[in-house]
């Protein structure tokens with residue numbers, strides 16, 4: 172079983188417009204609402220592919236009730252931590268040319284008791300059934316200190332599971348001191364952590380290696396249209412796959428990629444290939460719909476050991 176922990180879940184609203192024009196009224200070509208938050212999406216992708224998972228998340232307010240209803244409809248098993256303030260809504264504006272603009276709320280402030288309840292709930296599923304991984308994912312809402320993921324990693328290790336972290340900023344930096352088994356930055360997060368722009372594959376590999384030096388055992392860095400790299404004790408691998416059709420929505424692609432990696436064992440080139448297959452499948456689907464087996468083409472993924480460091484990223 173793979174447990175996901177989302178301190179700051181969301182209702183993800185996606186509104187499609189032909190073209191976004193600042194200051195003007197737009198009529199939506201279509202709109203949808205999906206359950207959201209990074210760990211929630213990882214669990215949704217795992218369920219869509221028949222893998223055992225449990226999504227640990229905070230819930231509050233009417234939005235929290237709607238989120239639980241949507242997760243129930245999707246068949247996602249949930250470990251709920253009720254909190255006093257309501258779940259946030261995140262808005263994505265999707266333009267016809269594939270441009271996405273995201274407006275993410277900061278989320279409800281959590282009280283110290285609620286934070287401790289969330290950390291206890293994160294480990295609770297392992298009391299019934301062993302967990303291979305506990306993945307802490309997404310931004311932290313107000314009131315939660317940047318040591319949250321470091322605490323989660325320590326408790327994960329004590330519970331006998333492996334720890335994955337997918338977040339950004341100070342919470343990401345602090346998580347490294349607890350030595351997570353896996354981190355999943357995207358290109359922006361790699362650049363932020365390395366304090367340098369990532370223009371080439373070599374830049375990405377150097378930044379990933381720096382994260383390993385700071386404590387991460389393995390780094391799965393997703394690079395958008397350029398696929399992903401895995402940097403671990405065995406070396407460096409790069410995987411990419413052609414996109415079969417147009418980009419429908421990149422929202423949740425990184426979450427699908429992390430789900431694919433963990434579902435395929437959470438280590439090595441085969442798991443990297445699965446990450447890219449699931450991520451590529453996700454971008455072909457609208458909103459943050461998670462890919463099912465029929466959407467995923469593992470055979471289309473090309474994996475390279477010792478990739479060209481001079482490859483310029485798109």
Ligand SMILES: Nc1ncnc2c1ncn2[C@@H]1O[C@H](COP(=O)(O)OP(=O)(O)O)[C@@H](O)[C@H]1O
Nearest residue numbers: 357393394395396398399424425428447450451
């Ligand atoms: N434009 C794209 N074309 C093809 N694949 C993509 C594209 N964007 C994302 N992907 C796939 O989704 C994965 C995750 O996307 P990425 O944008 O790196 O993550 P995040 O959503 O965390 O920012 C990539 O590793 C890649 O496999």
Ligand SMILES: O=P(O)(O)OC[C@H]1O[C@](O)(COP(=O)(O)O)[C@@H](O)[C@@H]1O
Nearest residue numbers: 207208209261309310423424425426
């Ligand atoms: O917790 P954050 O960083 O605000 O991100 C939350 C958002 O990220 C998502 O999980 C999508 O993530 P990615 O596009 O990075 O894969 C949305 O569902 C959610 O609205």
